[in-house]
Amino acid sequence: MLLPAGLSTTDEEQWVRRMLDRLAAKEQRRRPSDDDLLERAAELSARYLDGKAEPASVRWVENQLHRWGSCTPDQGTIRLSARLRGMPAWVVDYVIMHELVHLLVPSHGPRFWALVERYPRAERARGFLEGFSMAANGSPEEC
Numbered sequence: 637m638l639l640p641a642g643l644s645t646t647d648e649e650q651w652v653r654r655m656l657d658r659l660a661a662k663e664q665r666r667r668p669s670d671d672d673l674l675e676r677a678a679e680l681s682a683r684y685l686d687g688k689a690e691p692a693s694v695r696w697v698e699n700q701l702h703r704w705g706s707c708t709p710d711q712g713t714i715r716l717s718a719r720l721r722g723m724p725a726w727v728v729d730y731v732i733m734h735e736l737v738h739l740l741v742p743s744h745g746p747r748f749w750a751l752v753e754r755y756p757r758a759e760r761a762r763g764f765l766e767g768f769s770m771a772a773n774g775s776p777e778e779c
């Protein structure tokens with residue numbers, strides 16, 4: 637961290653603490669909690685799916701290394717790979733949207749994609765995730 641010159645030790649400590657607080661707040665915004673995810677999912681469902689997808693829970697999971705998201709339609713549960721944490725909100729929203737549509741349509745058929753495309757940045761988000769996977773593993777991943 638680059639400190640302004642000429643600060644006393646106390647000023648310096650205060651300054652560092654302020655910067656760390658600010659950083660933590662920013663980090664919090666970039667890494668939504670499970671509750672934030674569920675709220676986000678409800679908003680996306682209301683806006684793009686006429687509220688028809690009704691997730692019971694949306695949560696981060698650490699053990700999902702080959703898929704960005706997954707769901708159990710019977711239970712209305714959605715899981716997102718923790719690797720998405722820190723990615724742009726519109727990319728995380730896309731994965732939530734994808735899983736929300738799976739609650740309504742299990743397979744990747746034309747009906748599925750027609751619903752996913754209601755999310756305006758679907759195409760762009762898919763490109764982002766594919767690029768990320770290719771760079772990280774040399775292969776795309778599924779969801």
Ligand SMILES: [Zn+2]
Pocket residue numbers: 734738744778779
């Ligand atoms: Zn899928």
